[in-house]
Amino acid sequence: MRRSLLLIAVVPGFLCAQDRILGRVAAHAPQLEAVSRKIWESPELGFHEGRSSALLQQELKSAGFTVKAGVAGMPTAFTAEIGSGKPVIGILGEFDALPGLSQKEQATRSPISDGGPGHGCGHNLLGSATVLSAIAIKEELQARGIRGTLRYYGTPAEEGGSGKVYMLHAGLFKDVDAVLTWHPGSGNQVDLGSNLAIDSALFRFYGTPAHAAIAPFRGRSALDGAMIMLHAVEMLREHVPQETRIHYVISNGGAAPNVVPAFAEVNLWVRHPALDTLAGVWERILKCAQAGALASETRFELAQVRSVANVIPNGPLAEVMGRALLKAGGYDYSAAERKFADDIRATLDPAGEFVAPSVVTADKSQRQGMASSDFGDVSWNVPSVEFTAATFPSGVSPHTWQAAACAGSSIGRKGMLVAARTLALGAMDLFTQPATLQAARADFDTRRAGRTWVTLIPTDAKAPVDGPAK
Numbered sequence: 322m323r324r325s326l327l328l329i330a331v332v333p334g335f336l337c338a339q340d341r342i343l344g345r346v347a348a349h350a351p352q353l354e355a356v357s358r359k360i361w362e363s364p365e366l367g368f369h370e371g372r373s374s375a376l377l378q379q380e381l382k383s384a385g386f387t388v389k390a391g392v393a394g395m396p397t398a399f400t401a402e403i404g405s406g407k408p409v410i411g412i413l414g415e416f417d418a419l420p421g422l423s424q425k426e427q428a429t430r431s432p433i434s435d436g437g438p439g440h441g442c443g444h445n446l447l448g449s450a451t452v453l454s455a456i457a458i459k460e461e462l463q464a465r466g467i468r469g470t471l472r473y474y475g476t477p478a479e480e481g482g483s484g485k486v487y488m489l490h491a492g493l494f495k496d497v498d499a500v501l502t503w504h505p506g507s508g509n510q511v512d513l514g515s516n517l518a519i520d521s522a523l524f525r526f527y528g529t530p531a532h533a534a535i536a537p538f539r540g541r542s543a544l545d546g547a548m549i550m551l552h553a554v555e556m557l558r559e560h561v562p563q564e565t566r567i568h569y570v571i572s573n574g575g576a577a578p579n580v581v582p583a584f585a586e587v588n589l590w591v592r593h594p595a596l597d598t599l600a601g602v603w604e605r606i607l608k609c610a611q612a613g614a615l616a617s618e619t620r621f622e623l624a625q626v627r628s629v630a631n632v633i634p635n636g637p638l639a640e641v642m643g644r645a646l647l648k649a650g651g652y653d654y655s656a657a658e659r660k661f662a663d664d665i666r667a668t669l670d671p672a673g674e675f676v677a678p679s680v681v682t683a684d685k686s687q688r689q690g691m692a693s694s695d696f697g698d699v700s701w702n703v704p705s706v707e708f709t710a711a712t713f714p715s716g717v718s719p720h721t722w723q724a725a726a727c728a729g730s731s732i733g734r735k736g737m738l739v740a741a742r743t744l745a746l747g748a749m750d751l752f753t754q755p756a757t758l759q760a761a762r763a764d765f766d767t768r769r770a771g772r773t774w775v776t777l778i779p780t781d782a783k784a785p786v787d788g789p790a791k
């Protein structure tokens with residue numbers, strides 16, 4: 322902050338606009354920090370985020386956005402829009418929690434409710450920061466009479482539900498010029514990294530039951546079908562591209578050893594950095610399942626077929642967000658926060674080197690992430706950028722109780738404000754620099770060249786909103 326104040330005297334016009342937007346973020350910060358804490362205190366699983374979604378919608382409604390709730394056949398999905406015409410800039414928010422990660426705001430494992438859900442991926446911060454930025458951007462657009470549309474996407478069930486894919490199928494991203502989002506992490510970072518695409522399904526085998534001792538010859542074991550399939554998968558593992566990851570569980574292997582299983586179920590996921598390579602591996606996995614059914618004289622069906630695309634990064638958008646993140650800056654821990662961070666890190670083995678949350682990195686490294694998100698599907702359809710802000714100490718991974726504890730703490734909220742400031746600054750650049758949007762589109766076309774987005778979720782599929790929580 323001190324550095325920017327010094328520079329204001331030199332170039333007042335330019336920096337005043339940036340400082341004004343940062344002022345707007347700061348003005349609404351306490352309200353949205355409180356919302357992030359409320360969502361954290363009442364975590365909800367994918368497709369069941371009724372309270373969380375309503376809280377965020379209410380903030381946007383109060384700020385004058387036109388909210389459409391229940392879009393793309395998902396009760397907790399929504400869009401919120403302000404302005405009109407081009408450009409159309411989209412901001413993505415998430416708000417779903419993870420099963421089993423209920424955790425108090427403390428540095429020892431201590432669930433609020435045993436086995437309950439928790440915000441181990443920090444989506445309470447993700448949703449609240451994006452709404453905070455949207456409100457600040459809206460105020461700045463209107464104050465300066467800048468043309469264009471700002472559209473917020475409330476996207477449910479990121480954790481295993483692919484909510485964004487149903488929104489893509491519903492055509493909700495067709496007219497968007499650029500999409501911005503962020504993700505909670507252990508550092509403040511923008512780069513040109515990507516992650517892994519996933520194909521997954523439940524393979525359900527159906528056989529013929531029989532007494533396993535008196536009349537085994539009458540039975541055809543569904544478990545045999547599953548096991549032959551998985552043996553074939555294990556042999557396949559040697560002959561797929563190096564970066565492939567195949568993991569599975571037998572989610573149902575029959576009820577009792579003395580009954581030939583009439584039903585068995587395999588939950589199998591395959592990942593690879595390239596969507597088209599993954600599609601080829603998936604075809605071969607299906608052949609393994611066919612082999613299992615053929616040899617065991619059973620049959621199989623696929624259920625909950627799902628896929629998530631890898632991220633297509635975008636050079637010009639990463640540059641804009643890099644500059645924005647450097648301007649937004651990191652933050653410092655208070656003495657109490659530093660103690661909390663140290664106590665959390667003491668539970669990690671190994672914790673690795675400590676990186677202060679004041680450190681900000683913006684470069685062109687092409688880091689290969691090993692996680693996956695339906696943000697990747699959006700990035701195949703619209704020029705998109707995602708960055709991380711430090712909502713938990715270095716060394717902590719998402720999907721852990723440590724991350725869940727931090728997502729409810731002041732550390733998480735300080736990281737959330739870094740994200741909101743960055744999004745607001747970056748979006749304003751895009752609204753006022755048409756050439757950057759053109760460059761982002763050209764970069765998108767080059768990186769995607771000749772490849773098309775494929776997903777295992779059919780265009781007419783209904784989101785499994787009534788099924789078990791994701």
Ligand SMILES: [Zn+2]
Nearest residue numbers: 442480719720
């Ligand atoms: Zn996650």
Ligand SMILES: [Zn+2]
Nearest residue numbers: 442444479504
């Ligand atoms: Zn996440």
